Amino acid sequence: MNKFLAVSLIRIILFPTTLLSLGIGMSTALAQNKLYSPIPLANSTEISDTLSDKDIPTGQGGFARDYIVKLSKGDNLAVDLSSDNFDSMITLLAPDGSTLAENDDGPDGTSNSLLFTRITETGTYIIRVRSFGETGVGNFKLKVTKLQPMK
Known part of the structure; x- marks a missing residue:
C-alpha cells in the first residue's frame, strides 16, 4: 500500500x-x-421528604438531595434537618458552588443538623441534605426559615 x-x-x-x-x-x-435538577424551595418552608439510593452519590458511601432557594443579601437563615433513619448533614452552597456553611450534629446532642448563617450576597443557593458517611437513607424533615430581627 x-x-x-x-x-x-x-x-x-x-x-x-x-x-x-x-x-x-x-x-x-x-x-x-x-x-441534575435541585428541588425548588420557598424562602421559609418545612417539608418532609425521603433520601434514597436514587439521589446524588456523595462518594463517601451515602447520598444527597439538593434544594434550590433564592436568598438576598442580609438574610439571616436557619436550616433545621432531622431524621430518625440516618445521621443527617446539612450544607449550604453559595451561588458559585463553594461551601458557605455546614453542620453535622445539632446542639441538642442528637445526629440531627442545625445551621445558622447570614447571607452576604443575593443569589440562588443550594441546600444539600445528606447522610453522614454510609449512615443510610430514609425519611427526613427539612425546615428553612428566614429569621427576622427583633424590634
Whole structure:
C-alpha cells in the first residue's frame, strides 16, 4: 500500500471516530445536566421528604438531595434537618458552588443538623441534605426559615 493511501485511510477512519467521541461526550454532558435538577424551595418552608439510593452519590458511601432557594443579601437563615433513619448533614452552597456553611450534629446532642448563617450576597443557593458517611437513607424533615430581627 502506498504512503498516500495509508494516510488517507487513517484520516477517513479517525475523523468519524473523533466526531463519534465528541457526540457521545456532548450527549453525556447534556444528559447529566438534565438529570441534575435541585428541588425548588420557598424562602421559609418545612417539608418532609425521603433520601434514597436514587439521589446524588456523595462518594463517601451515602447520598444527597439538593434544594434550590433564592436568598438576598442580609438574610439571616436557619436550616433545621432531622431524621430518625440516618445521621443527617446539612450544607449550604453559595451561588458559585463553594461551601458557605455546614453542620453535622445539632446542639441538642442528637445526629440531627442545625445551621445558622447570614447571607452576604443575593443569589440562588443550594441546600444539600445528606447522610453522614454510609449512615443510610430514609425519611427526613427539612425546615428553612428566614429569621427576622427583633424590634
